[in-house]
Amino acid sequence: MIPVYNCAAYLPETLKSVLMQSIAEQDMQIEVIDDASTDANVKEMVEQIGKGRIKYYRQPENMGSLRNFETCINRAKGKLVHLLHGDDRIRKGYYQEIGKLFQRYPEAGAAFCRFSYMDEAGEVDYVQPFEMKKEGILQNWLVRIAERQRIQYASIVVRREVYEKLGSFFGITYGEDWEMWVRIAKHYPVAYTPTVLADYRKHIESISSQKFMNGQYLSDIAFVMELIQEHLPEEQREAVLEKSKMCFAHYGVSVANNIWHATHNKQNVQEHIKHTLDMHRGGLSLYYKIAKVYLKMMTNRI
Numbered sequence: 573m574i575p576v577y578n579c580a581a582y583l584p585e586t587l588k589s590v591l592m593q594s595i596a597e598q599d600m601q602i603e604v605i606d607d608a609s610t611d612a613n614v615k616e617m618v619e620q621i622g623k624g625r626i627k628y629y630r631q632p633e634n635m636g637s638l639r640n641f642e643t644c645i646n647r648a649k650g651k652l653v654h655l656l657h658g659d660d661r662i663r664k665g666y667y668q669e670i671g672k673l674f675q676r677y678p679e680a681g682a683a684f685c686r687f688s689y690m691d692e693a694g695e696v697d698y699v700q701p702f703e704m705k706k707e708g709i710l711q712n713w714l715v716r717i718a719e720r721q722r723i724q725y726a727s728i729v730v731r732r733e734v735y736e737k738l739g740s741f742f743g744i745t746y747g748e749d750w751e752m753w754v755r756i757a758k759h760y761p762v763a764y765t766p767t768v769l770a771d772y773r774k775h776i777e778s779i780s781s782q783k784f785m786n787g788q789y790l791s792d793i794a795f796v797m798e799l800i801q802e803h804l805p806e807e808q809r810e811a812v813l814e815k816s817k818m819c820f821a822h823y824g825v826s827v828a829n830n831i832w833h834a835t836h837n838k839q840n841v842q843e844h845i846k847h848t849l850d851m852h853r854g855g856l857s858l859y860y861k862i863a864k865v866y867l868k869m870m871t872n873r874i
Contacts, residue, residue, distance in 0.1 A: 573644035575641055577658075580609065586659065590662065591622070604658070606628065652671075654670075670683050684763075687726060687727040707765040717757050719819065744792045755803055787844045
């Protein structure tokens with residue numbers, strides 16, 4: 573299921589990455605769920621590339637990402653559901669490998685692969701660290717995924733029955749997936765392969781990137797952290813929350829530094845620093861990183 577909104581520049585690559593898996597129509601549904609895009613004729617694009625193999629559904633009006641994901645789940649007919657955003661892609665063998673995980677570990681409610689981060693041009697610039705060096709059911713996964721986000725949509729497939737039992741994504745438009753992966757880990761084992769089979773694209777037009785530019789994502793993340801607390805055993809909540817805040821505070825400073833490099837927008841950088849300190853104020857290393865960013869701004873250096 574491929575949710576899209578104004579990502580026509582990347583959608584052809586996404587669709588082709590699915591079609592090259594060469595999976596028969598009776599074995600896998602492929603459908604684009606268009607949240608009333610305005611940047612291109614998405615229906616025509618799907619028809620030209622899919623040649624009848626890819627179905628198309630357009631929302632009657634823009635519903636927002638959360639409702640569009642819900643529509644994807646509701647329209648999905650298979651026992652396994654993959655939400656592949658229209659600007660991401662998968663690599664050859666993705667579905668075969670994920671399918672094997674579900675066969676070998678039938679107790680798993682979800683399965684995901686190691687993945688990469690790519691830029692607007694599709695060039696890989698970072699690969700997610702190993703969760704473990706061999707495939708299998710992840711151990712102590714609830715606490716590990718609760719500490720920080722470790723999964724991107726493109727990399728994970730969820731049993732339809734899991735969504736039916738636990739519900740859809742909700743609450744916010746950044747970090748909603750993190751809460752979902754924690755919710756799943758609370759109720760089901762999760763399987764993993766260390767093979768890199770998916771690529772997540774970072775670009776300025778995406779919902780997440782817009783929130784990166786104004787710093788709003790840190791407020792959303794703080795809200796998600798509170799939601800995640802409810803999924804954890806009471807005796808583990810405080811320690812996990814502290815680790816999460818520390819992790820995302822350091823991440824926030826890194827994003828602020830990257831924004832300075834890319835835009836030299838002092839207001840956005842200062843907003844990031846403010847949100848970072850609202851989240852977490854401990855540790856000399858954090859203040860050292862902040863001081864380095866401010867020094868660059870004061871001296872107007874990259």
